Amino acid sequence: MPAVQETVERVKRIDVDQYRYGFETLIESDKAPKGLSEETVKFISEKKNEPAWMLQWRLEAYRRWLTMTEPTWARVDYPKIDFQDLYYYSAPKPKKTISSLDEIDPEILKTYEKLGIPLREVAMLEGVEPKPGDQDPNRRKIAVDAVFDSVSVATTFQAELKKAGVIFMPISEAIREHPELVQKYLGSVVPTSDNFYATLNSAVFSDGSFVYVPPGVRCPMELSTYFRINERNTGQFERTLIIADKGSYVSYLEGCTAPQRDENQLHAAVVELVTHDDAEIKYSTVQNWYPGNSEGKGGIYNFVTKRGDCRGDRSKISWTQVETGSAITWKYPSCILRGDNSSGEFYSIAISNGYQQVDSGTKMIHLGKNTSSRIISKGIAAGKSQNTYRGLVTAHRKATGARNFTACDSLLIGDKCGAHTVPYIEAKNSSATFEHEATTSKISEDVLFYCIQRGLTQEEAVGLVVNGFVKDVLQQLPMEFAVEAQKLISISLEGSVG
Amino acid sequence: MALLEVKDLKVRVEEREILHGLTLTVNEGEIHAIMGPNGSGKSTLSHVIAGKPGYEVTDGEILFKGEDLLAMAPNERAAKGVFLAFQYPVEIPGVSTMNFLRTALNAQRKARGESEYSTPDFLKKVREVSKSLNIPQDMLKRGVNVGFSGGEKKRNEVLQMALFEPSLCILDEMDSGLDIDALRIAADGVNALHSPKRAMVVITHYQRLLNYIVPDVVHVMSNGRVVKSGGKELALELEASGYAQFEDAA
Ligand SMILES: Nc1ncnc2c1ncn2[C@@H]1O[C@H](COP(=O)(O)OP(=O)(O)OP(=O)(O)O)[C@@H](O)[C@H]1O
Ligand SMILES: [Mg+2]
Numbered sequence: 001m002p003a004v005q006e007t008v009e010r011v012k013r014i015d016v017d018q019y020r021y022g023f024e025t026l027i028e029s030d031k032a033p034k035g036l037s038e039e040t041v042k043f044i045s046e047k048k049n050e051p052a053w054m055l056q057w058r059l060e061a062y063r064r065w066l067t068m069t070e071p072t073w074a075r076v077d078y079p080k081i082d083f084q085d086l087y088y089y090s091a092p093k094p095k096k097t098i099s100s101l102d103e104i105d106p107e108i109l110k111t112y113e114k115l116g117i118p119l120r121e122v123a124m125l126e127g128v129e130p131k132p133g134d135q136d137p138n139r140r141k142i143a144v145d146a147v148f149d150s151v152s153v154a155t156t157f158q159a160e161l162k163k164a165g166v167i168f169m170p171i172s173e174a175i176r177e178h179p180e181l182v183q184k185y186l187g188s189v190v191p192t193s194d195n196f197y198a199t200l201n202s203a204v205f206s207d208g209s210f211v212y213v214p215p216g217v218r219c220p221m222e223l224s225t226y227f228r229i230n231e232r233n234t235g236q237f238e239r240t241l242i243i244a245d246k247g248s249y250v251s252y253l254e255g256c257t258a259p260q261r262d263e264n265q266l267h268a269a270v271v272e273l274v275t276h277d278d279a280e281i282k283y284s285t286v287q288n289w290y291p292g293n294s295e296g297k298g299g300i301y302n303f304v305t306k307r308g309d310c311r312g313d314r315s316k317i318s319w320t321q322v323e324t325g326s327a328i329t330w331k332y333p334s335c336i337l338r339g340d341n342s343s344g345e346f347y348s349i350a351i352s353n354g355y356q357q358v359d360s361g362t363k364m365i366h367l368g369k370n371t372s373s374r375i376i377s378k379g380i381a382a383g384k385s386q387n388t389y390r391g392l393v394t395a396h397r398k399a400t401g402a403r404n405f406t407a408c409d410s411l412l413i414g415d416k417c418g419a420h421t422v423p424y425i426e427a428k429n430s431s432a433t434f435e436h437e438a439t440t441s442k443i444s445e446d447v448l449f450y451c452i453q454r455g456l457t458q459e460e461a462v463g464l465v466v467n468g469f470v471k472d473v474l475q476q477l478p479m480e481f482a483v484e485a486q487k488l489i490s491i492s493l494e495g496s497v498g
Numbered sequence: 499m500a501l502l503e504v505k506d507l508k509v510r511v512e513e514r515e516i517l518h519g520l521t522l523t524v525n526e527g528e529i530h531a532i533m534g535p536n537g538s539g540k541s542t543l544s545h546v547i548a549g550k551p552g553y554e555v556t557d558g559e560i561l562f563k564g565e566d567l568l569a570m571a572p573n574e575r576a577a578k579g580v581f582l583a584f585q586y587p588v589e590i591p592g593v594s595t596m597n598f599l600r601t602a603l604n605a606q607r608k609a610r611g612e613s614e615y616s617t618p619d620f621l622k623k624v625r626e627v628s629k630s631l632n633i634p635q636d637m638l639k640r641g642v643n644v645g646f647s648g649g650e651k652k653r654n655e656v657l658q659m660a661l662f663e664p665s666l667c668i669l670d671e672m673d674s675g676l677d678i679d680a681l682r683i684a685a686d687g688v689n690a691l692h693s694p695k696r697a698m699v700v701i702t703h704y705q706r707l708l709n710y711i712v713p714d715v716v717h718v719m720s721n722g723r724v725v726k727s728g729g730k731e732l733a734l735e736l737e738a739s740g741y742a743q744f745e746d747a748a
Contacts (some may be wrong), residue, residue: 445551450588453548454598454658455576455606466603468592468641 032089038062041203044089048172048232061192061202068196074359075388076419078301081266088204088237124441154438164220166250167212171239173212181212185243189272189309189336197268197330205239205270213279222478224253238269244279246312251282253481265290267326268303277312277339283322284477285333286485288492289325291371296355296384299327306333307363310342310371318345319362320476322485324492327356332390334363337371337399337497344373348474349485350359351466352385352417361390361422366402366432375406380472381417388420395432402432410440413462413493419421455476463490500561501526501697502547502666507558509539509546509722516542518722519558524666527694528586531708531733532701534719535741541585543719544668548582549575562666577609581664583655585671585701590642595654598642599624603661627660631687648675656687667691668699673707685710705733720744 032043041062045055070081161168167178175182179304213219244250267289273281279410283306292299302325303467308317319333335344346362364373373393383388387410395402410419421438443465451461467486474482502524509517516539524530542679546553547560560567581633590598604614615623628638629718631653643651659667660704669688673681688698688711698710708716708730716732717724718741725744726732 094565258598444588445592446586447588449550449572449601450584450590451598452572453550453576453584454602454662455572455573455609456602457571457605460601460605464593464598465590468590471592 005055009380018206021433022248023388032087034087035084036062036088036204036398037084040088041308043468044204044206047071047089048175049173050172050228052182053179054175056474057187057192058203059478060338061146061199062204065196065199065203068199070196072120074330075386076330076357078328078357086266089206107251114375126291144441160220164217165214166217166219167210168223171205171208171210174241178210178212181243182210185241185272185274187237187272189274189307190270190305195305197303198270200243201237201239201268201305205237208238208240209242209252210240211242211250211252213244213250214379215246215248215276215418217248219248221249222253224255224344224382236265236267236269238267240269240271242271242273242281242283244273244275244281244315247278248366249280249282251478253478254283255287255481255484265299266301266303269305271304271306271333273308273317275308275310275312275315275317275339275342278314280316281308282318282319283308283333285319285321285323286482286488286492287321287323287325287329287483288488290327291325291354291356291492292327294354299378300325302331303328304331306331307336308344309335309336310339310344310368312342313338313339313368313485316343316345318347318476320345320347320473321349321360321414322473322477322488323348323350323358323360324488326358326458329358329360330358330416331360332362334365335373336365336367337373337402338367338379340368341373342368342371343371345476346373346375346377347388347487348377349380349470349473350378350381350387350389351380351489352387353492354385355383356385358386359388359390361388361392364394364404366393366395366399366404368399370401370403372403373405375404375408376472377406377408378473379408379410379419379421380413380469380493381410381419382413382468384416386418388422390424392424392426393434394424394426395429395434397428400429400431402427402429402434404432406434406436406438408436408438409468409469410438410442412442413466415442459490459494462493466490466493485498499526500524500646501563502699503559503561504547505559505561506542507543507546507560508556510554510556511542511552515556516722517546520719520723522717524697524699526665526679526697527670527692528715529692529698529700529711529713530722531711531713531716531730532699532719532724533703533716533733534738535745538719539575539722540603540719541670542722544582544670544699544701547666547668548572556682573605574609576662576664577606579665581591581662581667583659583667583669583672585674587651587655589646591644591720593642595638595640595642596624599638599658599661602658602710606662623661624657627657630690632683633657633658649677649680652676653680653684653687656684659686660691663691665696666699668695668701670701672700673702673704681707691709705737708733718744 032040041058045058190198192199211223242252273283275281289300310317317335319459323329333346337344344364350358350360352358362375375391377389379387379389389408393404408421412419419440423436425434447465448461449463452458468488474485477485504522507517507520508515534540555568593670600620607614627729643654672684676684687724713730716728716730718726
């Protein structure tokens with residue numbers, strides 16, 4: 001049965017009342033009926049051809065979720081979300097097996113282009129058709145796993161990765177093709193019961209990326225995903241799982257954009273990272289989802305759980321994020337420093353303008369001996385936005401010799417915005433050394449005028465000064481991302497002064 | 499030809515009038531010195547010409563190359579050739595001097611409808627100029643003025659002036675904080691820029707600077723006005739007798 005027909009049939013079976021709507025939208029996309037129920041969870045699982053254990057896992061999460069309430073401790077304010085008024089699954093057209101970018105719907109590629117996502121360009125430049133022997137060492141390769149709404153529509157570089165033994169595929173495929181890995185690691189860092197949004201994600205996640213790097217392998221290229229939210233009222237529930245086995249290394253880039261939509265859209269992703277002995281994962285994010293309009297209408301609600309488990313000794317996890325989008329950001333990429341001598345890093349740039357609300361930071365949980373962590377956070381608030389850094393650093397009783405360095409700097413542009421720093425520090429043993437520095441400053445009129453006197457416009461001046469302010473963090477990003485991020489920062493601050 | 503004409507300029511800052519009807523004409527190719535006691539309004543005048551916000555012009559006008567300067571945005575004035583070497587150059591952490599110079603130069607060129615400098619051309623130019631000003635290349639990699647000594651900051655101002663090739667250079671106390679050698683190097687840099695099309699306005703407290711940068715005209719400012727103008731000997735006169743004689747006049 002063709003997939004569209006199959007979906008129509010299935011939707012008919014599920015809910016007669018919602019059939020009409022379902023049918024209409026099916027012309028363009030393949031969508032679950034509105035609302036959340038065990039039926040929705042089953043629908044998603046079935047769509048994905050999932051094995052029984054996966055459905056069971058989802059259903060348990062769903063039942064758990066029913067007993068939970070939304071967290072309210074963050075400094076963000078938004079109208080109550082009606083979870084029954086959302087779609088939980090939406091796929092662009094029936095999925096074919098795609099081996100190259102050329103087979104992707106040109107309309108989809110056009111959308112990417114409009115969003116300034118160089119997917120096609122990247123693929124072209126980086127070797128969809130590599131000339132043999134034509135290896136420019138300066139042009140690092142990026143493998144792209146594009147997620148259009150909920151389904152991965154393109155996966156490039158599979159072949160080369162395969163040669164290295166690296167598994168990089170949509171998680172929906174990994175569930176079918178590598179069930180032993182998925183079963184072993186899924187939910188092992190962020191348990192299904194972790195928090196309201198993570199639990200919701202566990203029940204209804206649609207797709208995301210799966211990466212496994214075998215022992216001793218240095219992943220031959222940067223792995224990259226672009227997320228995009230397209231459908232109206234579709235919650236986006238990505239699930240990403242990255243495992244770096246002993247002595248391996250991988251750098252993963254995540255980029256996100258969403259087209260302009262009037263209604264707020266919910267996004268609740270979960271990312272789990274696991275590093276074994278001597279392994280390292282570098283995870284970089286540039287997030288520029290729709291922040292809402294100048295009156296604070298619309299925009300993405302971004303409730304994300306990202307956590308890395310430094311399970312092995314001497315392992316390392318590094319989070320770098322550039323957050324410029326979303327109406328609400330609730331996000332704390334964290335590290336559990338379980339292995340002895342393991343280390344965690346968090347480098348963050350969070351920019352808020354207009355009516356955006358950001359509550360972001362990290363948790364560094366020191367469990368192993370001689371573990372170290374480093375937090376560099378740069379918050380920039382402009383317009384009428386609120387920007388909060390919330391961080392937790394703890395050292396367990398057994399985490400002797402734990403070290404942390406935290407530096408939180410906030411920059412205010414204008415006088416209608418707010419920056420807040422909320423650090424929690426807990427050392428349960430006396431050998432831990434925690435250092436914390438925090439500054440808050442206003443962008444100086446004299447500095448702006450200096451730049452303007454040298455020929456820059458007001459906006460260029462703000463962009464330059466802010467890029468200088470965040471330089472320590474930008475340097476942590478891979479080159480391709482750093483350039484993009486720099487542009488993004490200037491764009492997101494447009495209209496913040498004057 | 500008159501490059502800059504300030505006519506009967508009255509300026510207020512926070513409801514207080516600082517300039518009370520100041521008149522000044524600077525022709526192409528001339529070097530003018532402005533001297534005057536602390537608080538007489540010298541920096542205020544330079545800021546108003548450059549377009550710094552916070553100053554309210556209540557009367558008078560400023561013409562630059564015959565155009566209404568006050569109607570132009572400050573970055574437009576820069577692109578048109580107004581350069582102010584600040585009395586207190588600011589620090590911009592995280593923005594390398596090299597990047598700053600390039601961004602600013604290209605912004606000005608773009609505003610004038612000129613093409614951007616290519617990287618090699620730009621680097622060559624910066625190297626030449628910084629060498630003549632005794633500015634080590636290492637310094638250009640550091641954040642703008644970050645951790646620069648007082649003298650280095652002033653030299654960085656002259657460096658920018660040389661790069662941007664403005665037609666009007668206003669130097670606000672470029673000699674303060676400079677040792678004798680640094681003063682000579684900076685002054686040589688300024689003199690090297692002297693051309694028949696370019697004018698300099700040198701604000702200073704010390705006639706010593708004027709031994710190096712020899713003015714065509716010296717103005718004495720007091721209490722928000724130019725109270726006396728003369729040749730370079732006026733500076734020597736001031737050094738001998740101080741400003742007391744003008745305080746009454748103002
Ligand atoms: N932003 C301001 N607010 C209030 N008063 C100001 C402001 N800026 C300047 N003034 C006042 O204007 C007067 C002139 O100051 P200005 O800096 O122009 O003097 P100056 O001649 O450059 O002095 P100096 O030789 O000390 O550099 C001073 O009385 C100063 O206090
Ligand atoms: Mg002054």
